[in-house]
Amino acid sequence: MKDVYRLFCPSCRAEQDAQVTRCASCDGLLGVALTRALAPGEGHPFGGVPGLGAMWLSNPVLPIANADAIVSLGEGGTPCTRAAHLGADADVAVWFKNEAANPTGSFKDRQVSVGISHALDAAGGAGAQHAVSRQERGDAQFYVVSSGNVAAAAAAYSARAGAECWVIAAAWASAAKLRQVQLCGAHVVRVEGDSAEQLFRLAEEAAAESGWHSLSTAARSDPFNIVGARTIAGEIVEQMPAPDWVVAPVGGGGLLGSIWQGFQDAARLRQELKLPRFAAVQAAGCAPFVRAVEREWSAEQACANPWQDAHTIAGGLADDIPFDAHVALPAVRESGGLAVAVSEEDITHAQRLLAEREGLFIEPSGVVSVAGMLELITDGRIARGDTVCCLLTGSGLKDLASIADLPEPPVIGAELTQLRGLVTSTAE
Numbered sequence: 001m002k003d004v005y006r007l008f009c010p011s012c013r014a015e016q017d018a019q020v021t022r023c024a025s026c027d028g029l030l031g032v033a034l035t036r037a038l039a040p041g042e043g044h045p046f047g048g049v050p051g052l053g054a055m056w057l058s059n060p061v062l063p064i065a066n067a068d069a070i071v072s073l074g075e076g077g078t079p080c081t082r083a084a085h086l087g088a089d090a091d092v093a094v095w096f097k098n099e100a101a102n103p104t105g106s107f108k109d110r111q112v113s114v115g116i117s118h119a120l121d122a123a124g125g126a127g128a129q130h131a132v133s134r135q136e137r138g139d140a141q142f143y144v145v146s147s148g149n150v151a152a153a154a155a156a157y158s159a160r161a162g163a164e165c166w167v168i169a170a171a172w173a174s175a176a177k178l179r180q181v182q183l184c185g186a187h188v189v190r191v192e193g194d195s196a197e198q199l200f201r202l203a204e205e206a207a208a209e210s211g212w213h214s215l216s217t218a219a220r221s222d223p224f225n226i227v228g229a230r231t232i233a234g235e236i237v238e239q240m241p242a243p244d245w246v247v248a249p250v251g252g253g254g255l256l257g258s259i260w261q262g263f264q265d266a267a268r269l270r271q272e273l274k275l276p277r278f279a280a281v282q283a284a285g286c287a288p289f290v291r292a293v294e295r296e297w298s299a300e301q302a303c304a305n306p307w308q309d310a311h312t313i314a315g316g317l318a319d320d321i322p323f324d325a326h327v328a329l330p331a332v333r334e335s336g337g338l339a340v341a342v343s344e345e346d347i348t349h350a351q352r353l354l355a356e357r358e359g360l361f362i363e364p365s366g367v368v369s370v371a372g373m374l375e376l377i378t379d380g381r382i383a384r385g386d387t388v389c390c391l392l393t394g395s396g397l398k399d400l401a402s403i404a405d406l407p408e409p410p411v412i413g414a415e416l417t418q419l420r421g422l423v424t425s426t427a428e
Contacts, residue, residue, distance in 0.1 A: 004036030005063040007223065010326045011299065021223060029326045030223045034060035037269055046070070053077065055110055055231040060265055062114055063224060069121035071161045073103035075113050076231055080239035080389070085357040090377045091384040095240045097232065098392045100362060104156045105395035106149035107255060110228035111217045112157045116142065118224040119213045120161065143212040145199045147173030148316045149394050154215040155186035166212060168203040177398060195306055195320045218252050218323040226254035226324060233262025236389050237273065243389040245382055247279040249368045250289045250328065251317035255393065256280050257327025260335060278337035280328065281372030283347060285312035289322040293332055293339040299325035313344055313402060316365030316394065338381065342371040350374060351402065361396035
């Protein structure tokens, strides 16, 4: 397995030999560099494995030695479609990468699939002769700190593996969102606390005591838990013209940083590939990453200054610190990109507009990218003639409460005159 990746520190660039989460030189959080790329015409090592999601057949090869360890629900290969209406008036070519099409409805499936597979691979021992047994899977216990998409993915993939899963959620978490988690058999605990950091600390203490392995999609838990999102970049390269911009929602920052790393992976395989600029978008009610970019903070400074009184309809992005700033800040800075915060009204407007004009129903946390893109097009920072890939990260079906204010449709009798009256009044 070691021949397909190396661990390194994005802060001081030191390479790490052991499977740890922090740098031995500077105590920085670690990243994973994928080093095993397929030669032209070479068959993929997982190509003969039935039932794998499209992302597992990506290049470079994902960091798993033993295909028996892979836990897949068919993740990846999500649509990337040209917008029919949005951006046209400004002569901007907008494409939507729709991650809501993943098995549990969000891009988190990619990350959790790699995270749980890597954990089982490492526990079972490397080597093509080793098969991960049912007992090894059944003995595994996983946990996440999440109130939504990560919890749903962790519960589903743990169920697929036959493993136990604990979900530590905020007390204010939506009961409706957690039903998907409970249905998959996970143990859900809602915890009172002021911040995501408090929940992480509690979960980490419990994990040390009980032997749980983290599937939380933050590098502080395990640097391998965010690697799966890098495959999004490889798909974008194949599915659309080279974008000038990639616009992505940011909570902890792992998605943003992973896609940037994925484009760098792709550039090593395609010398002619032009790297896009990255636009990071957060809700104004919780924007610690935007603040870090504006104040030119280091990753350490960004994580040492929690956002106070986070409040936003985009609850999936309400991390009070950008846990993965060590990979997310380079995405903005090295690409010549930017970061913007959008209002609650802009988020709601973007959700309705995307559904009405493009037929895509995306949850508020997944549609802040559209709100940010529209702002950047309006103020000219995304220029005429640019091509944009806008990430849609989670299905609207996960947060039906966000559209609870829509009016009830009328009820009529089965008579043409009544229907004719409605049609006439609508046309007026």
